[in-house]
Amino acid sequence: MNRKFDANSRFFSYRDGQLYAESVNVAEIAESYRTPLYVYSKSDILDSFQSYKKGLQGIPHLIAFAVKANGNLSILNTLGKEGAGADLTSGGEMHLALRGGIPADRMVFSGVGKTRTEIIDALDVGILMFNVESEPELDAIESIAREKGKPAPIAVRVNPDIDAKTHPKITTGLKEHKFGVPIEHAYHLYRKAVASPYLKIQGIASHIGSSLQDTAPLLEAMQRLLNLKQRLLENGIPIAYVDLGGGLGIRYNRETPDLPETYARKLAERIRDDGATLIIEPGRSIVGNAGILLCRVVYVKRSAERTFVVVDAGMNDLARPAIYGAYHRIVPVHITTEKEEIVDVVGPICESSDVFGRQIPLPPCKSGDLLAICSAGAYGYAMSSHYNGRVRPAEALVEENHHWLVRKRETYEVLWQNQMMV
Numbered sequence: 079m080n081r082k083f084d085a086n087s088r089f090f091s092y093r094d095g096q097l098y099a100e101s102v103n104v105a106e107i108a109e110s111y112r113t114p115l116y117v118y119s120k121s122d123i124l125d126s127f128q129s130y131k132k133g134l135q136g137i138p139h140l141i142a143f144a145v146k147a148n149g150n151l152s153i154l155n156t157l158g159k160e161g162a163g164a165d166l167t168s169g170g171e172m173h174l175a176l177r178g179g180i181p182a183d184r185m186v187f188s189g190v191g192k193t194r195t196e197i198i199d200a201l202d203v204g205i206l207m208f209n210v211e212s213e214p215e216l217d218a219i220e221s222i223a224r225e226k227g228k229p230a231p232i233a234v235r236v237n238p239d240i241d242a243k244t245h246p247k248i249t250t251g252l253k254e255h256k257f258g259v260p261i262e263h264a265y266h267l268y269r270k271a272v273a274s275p276y277l278k279i280q281g282i283a284s285h286i287g288s289s290l291q292d293t294a295p296l297l298e299a300m301q302r303l304l305n306l307k308q309r310l311l312e313n314g315i316p317i318a319y320v321d322l323g324g325g326l327g328i329r330y331n332r333e334t335p336d337l338p339e340t341y342a343r344k345l346a347e348r349i350r351d352d353g354a355t356l357i358i359e360p361g362r363s364i365v366g367n368a369g370i371l372l373c374r375v376v377y378v379k380r381s382a383e384r385t386f387v388v389v390d391a392g393m394n395d396l397a398r399p400a401i402y403g404a405y406h407r408i409v410p411v412h413i414t415t416e417k418e419e420i421v422d423v424v425g426p427i428c429e430s431s432d433v434f435g436r437q438i439p440l441p442p443c444k445s446g447d448l449l450a451i452c453s454a455g456a457y458g459y460a461m462s463s464h465y466n467g468r469v470r471p472a473e474a475l476v477e478e479n480h481h482w483l484v485r486k487r488e489t490y491e492v493l494w495q496n497q498m499m500v
Contacts, residue, residue, distance in 0.1 A: 086329050086407065086452055087367040089119040095413040097450060099370070101479040104411050108372050108448055111483055114391035114471040115372045116459050118484075120156060121477060122368035123455075126338055127160055130360060133342025137350055140206075142186050144324050144361025145171040147456040152475050152484040153365060154178025163206070165324065165359035169196035176203065186321060186357060188235060188285065190215075197222050197230075207231040207280040209321065211258055216267055216277070223276035232271060233281035233321060236264045238302045240286050240295050258284065264306060268315050279315060281357070282307055285323025289362060291335045293344060296325055300348055307354065320349060321357035328366040330453050331405050338363055362456040369455020371396050371471075372411070375447040376426070385421045387443045392425030393432040394465040396451060396458050400431040408435045411448035416441050423449065427466050459485075467493060 089100050097104040099117050107117055130141050142163035145154065149171060154164070155178045163184030164175035175185060182203040187196075190211045197219055200208065210216045210232050223230035237258030259267060264282075271277040284299050300322050307317045322345065327335040336344075338360065349356050373391035380386075398404040408423050418439040425432040434451055443449070462470045469488035474481055 087119065087122050089122040089125075089368070090370065090450075090452075092413060097409065097411045099476040099481075102476050102481050104370075104372065104450065105448060107474055107476070107481050108374070108411070110481070111472050111474055112487065113372050113374045113448070114389075114395050116369055116454065116471060116473040117372055117481075118150070118153065118365070118369045118455055118473065118475050119477075120475055123153060123156060123365055124160065126360075126364045126368065127157060127162065129338040130342050130358070130364075131161075133339040134346050134356065134358075137346050138355040139346075140184060140319075140355060140357045142184065142321075142357055142359045143180075143364060144359050145175055146460060147361025148365045148369070148458070148460055149174045150459070150473055150475075150484055151178045152482075154180060157364070163357075165361070166200075166205075169193070169199055172196075172200060172203070172205070182206075186233075186283070186359070188283070188323075192218075194218065194222065198226070201226060201228060201230055205231070207233050207319065207321075209233050209235040209283040210267070211235050213259075213263075213267060213270075216271060220271075220274050220277050229276050229278040231278045231280045233279075233283040233319060234259055234264045234267050234271075235283040235285070236261045236303060236306065238284055238286065238299045240299050240302070261302060261306060265309065265313075268310055269313075272315055279317070281319030281321055281354075282310075282317050283321035283323065283357075285325065285359065287325055289327040290325045291327045291333050293326065293336050293341050296322065296341075297344060297348065300345065304349070304352060307352075317354060319357055320352070320354045321359070324359035324361055324363075326360055326363040328363055328453065328456075331407065335363075364456075366456035367453050369453075369458060371451040371454040371458060373449050373451065375443045375445055375449065377445060378443055385419060387421045387423045387440065387449075389423060389425060389434070389449060391434070391451070391471070392427040392466070392468060393429060394427060394463045394468045395425075395471050396434070396454055397461045397463070398457055399434050400429065401461075406434060406454060407452040408438060408440065409450050409452065410441055410443075411450055414441045427468075464493060469493070 142165040158180040167189040188209040235258040373389040393400040423435040472487035473485035
């Protein structure tokens, strides 16, 4: 039997009824590193990144990977070697990216609450630019740059008031949201910045949301940025970089988003005659379908109303279903010919929201069986926690017929090692 993952990833497929990651039997990986376990396909990650590069061929560009999606050092190092930059939202992400081998001059720093320490550190290492999200932040950056006698490179993150038509918790481009500067106020900030010898205007930026299935709002946002850029140029303020942010979605179920190359070509056509360097900040669309969360069945609990398949992964390991009601396809690692039954796949956490799949078809499960939760490469481990006193899982990376442990499973000591009893 040879069945693919419903087109979510061609790098995860069935051979003789067994699930493979590239050319490695997933059950073998689970035996090597235990479960719960994140497994990533290096070839899938590279394929998605190269797809973006191909679409942007012929125009100056920087693909700044959104570190918040997945901060594993092996993944950051893999992308850095291919020329990726890093989209940062914290000082911690900056240090992860540096440790992963991504040069500081390929980093852009967004986020509405950059602290003094974060600004100093970023200025010291020489990032490409700060995406400024408010006038008080601009003042803080200017003050710190003045203290250090070193001009700070900046862009203004514009809030273009565009509905991204995505989940309300991950849409960021409307006036009611905390992100960016209203587009009508951005010109004032640029005039203020150009008057300071300690602020170096580099670009203009936007990010309207995440997991978009329709790229039309992104293209509209880009046009508004280009319009503002033209106004700035006419008033003596040239802009070298246009940062459109991230946002392209992936297929979790039956969605049909643009492929990275298709989307990138649309962007390239819009900016080709402008001359500016385009920055995009993809995360999910590079790593999302390149990862699965492997878990093992602990118990099968049957009642008159429901059958619950209880697994050893919980919402502390993969929070998206609990937080967003997100759908993740769940498949058996070993396919049988038995008739499927309708079950709920649940974790062990003391919350009713600790559910990975409600009323989904699976072959009959028993204790010890392995299941794979698909499309878990983005915002999986990155959003994990110690809730219910649970330690975070391990991570493995696969390339062709090789696999490596790229993050050790935590031990119980991490739960108290930074605490002090008084």
